[in-house]
Amino acid sequence: MQLELRHLQAVCRIAEAGSLGGAARRLGVSQPALSAQLRRIERVTGGELFVRGRSGVEPTALGQFVLAKARRVLSEMDALGAEARAIDTGTPLRLGCILLVLIDGLLAETDLFRSGQEITVDLEDSVTVLARMLGAGRYDAIVYGEVNDHEVVLPEGALARTLIPKEPFCIRLSARHRLAGADRIELADLAGESWMTLVVDDDGGPEALVAACAKAGFTPSLRYRITDRKMHYDLIAAGRAISLSQPTAPAAEGTVMRPLVGAPVTGRIRLAWSRSAVSAGQAELLYRAAARAYVANVGNNAFHKEWWDAHPEVHPAAD
Structure with a gap:
């Protein structure tokens, strides 16, 4: 499996929500489906991206690295779409x-x-x-x-x-x-x-x-x-x-x-x-x-x- 933008978005939503349940609601999917998707993403990235803490899930060191890259890629894609629209009068x-x-x-x-x-x-x-x-x-x-x-x-x-x-x-x-x-x-x-x-x-x-x-x-x-x-x-x-x-x-x-x-x-x-x-x-x-x-x-x-x-x-x- 190759990582796609939707995978990066899922990782970011989990981090923002602080829980799989909260992220699933934001993404409009079931929690089991999101959990399965996260496991597939972790197999590609080579390790756990989140661990359960007292107040929900928290990113691991690997998770923080992936999050930083994901946010940058998503920001660049947003900018690409916006700037393309600006050029197309x-x-x-x-x-x-x-x-x-x-x-x-x-x-x-x-x-x-x-x-x-x-x-x-x-x-x-x-x-x-x-x-x-x-x-x-x-x-x-x-x-x-x-x-x-x-x-x-x-x-x-x-x-x-x-x-x-x-x-x-x-x-x-x-x-x-x-x-x-x-x-x-x-x-x-x-x-x-x-x-x-x-x-x-x-x-x-x-x-x-x-x-x-x-x-x-x-x-x-x-x-x-x-x-x-x-x-x-x-x-x-x-x-x-x-x-x-x-x-x-x-x-x-x-x-x-x-x-x-x-x-x-x-x-x-x-x-x-x-x-x-x-x-x-x-x-x-x-x-x-x-x-x-x-x-x-x-x-x-x-x-x-x-x-x-x-x-x-x-x-x-x-x-």
């Missing part, structure tokens, strides 16, 4: 996103930076779906958000880079609201309001809102979940709801946006890509395009521009 780069403020600007930026290669873009309501589609090869890269401490689980073979590590969410409310004239709003003063929940409900947003409101002494009434922007804004303008919002969001007639005291809910924006489909150079271009698109919206609200200027540590490498 007839192959579109497939980008999946949730509805973030920067998306419109990102499309214009990618048209500028990726001249000669088509880019397709799909919007999803679910971060979980985005990650799953990235793992399934439906998307080559995704742009998504996470709220407070929530972390999106990415598939095997994905790399990620944080675009914006922190942005304080604000409140959008009717221009006729009793608090519309306030410079900043205490979350506790919004008890009893009807809330428009975030469009994406699996990025940690609703949980973060509920937790923040609990600390402020009340339970929010999550009454609406509207994906249509115009209807979303119209309901708020009519005084029927309020909502959390990205601080870079544009103005909407009949509504105002105000920061929350203490910034109890914050978000971050990340870019993830398949290392076998997107080269390092492509990933850098996408990152810079997304960064420029975000920065272009910073001035939409004066309070966020002031916060942004005071926090250079959160600025992306846009230049």
Whole structure:
């Protein structure tokens, strides 16, 4: 038997999972089948690659040697595929996103930076779906958000880079609201309001809102979940709801946006890509395009521009 890429992948998955059972689940095979495959691999390499320890399996000295070589080979193969796609400008780069403020600007930026290669873009309501589609090869890269401490689980073979590590969410409310004239709003003063929940409900947003409101002494009434922007804004303008919002969001007639005291809910924006489909150079271009698109919206609200200027540590490498 000669070693194949699937054998190297199996060895790496066993090391990453720390157990044959965990690796089998990741690979989608039975544990007995993986054990038999490992024995065949060990016959080719000339000795045991793993031994059982207190917390699972651990690589032997030979195993560590094989792992190092396997990771290098797999990395080179991923790079080969990604760089070949980059050269073949007839192959579109497939980008999946949730509805973030920067998306419109990102499309214009990618048209500028990726001249000669088509880019397709799909919007999803679910971060979980985005990650799953990235793992399934439906998307080559995704742009998504996470709220407070929530972390999106990415598939095997994905790399990620944080675009914006922190942005304080604000409140959008009717221009006729009793608090519309306030410079900043205490979350506790919004008890009893009807809330428009975030469009994406699996990025940690609703949980973060509920937790923040609990600390402020009340339970929010999550009454609406509207994906249509115009209807979303119209309901708020009519005084029927309020909502959390990205601080870079544009103005909407009949509504105002105000920061929350203490910034109890914050978000971050990340870019993830398949290392076998997107080269390092492509990933850098996408990152810079997304960064420029975000920065272009910073001035939409004066309070966020002031916060942004005071926090250079959160600025992306846009230049």
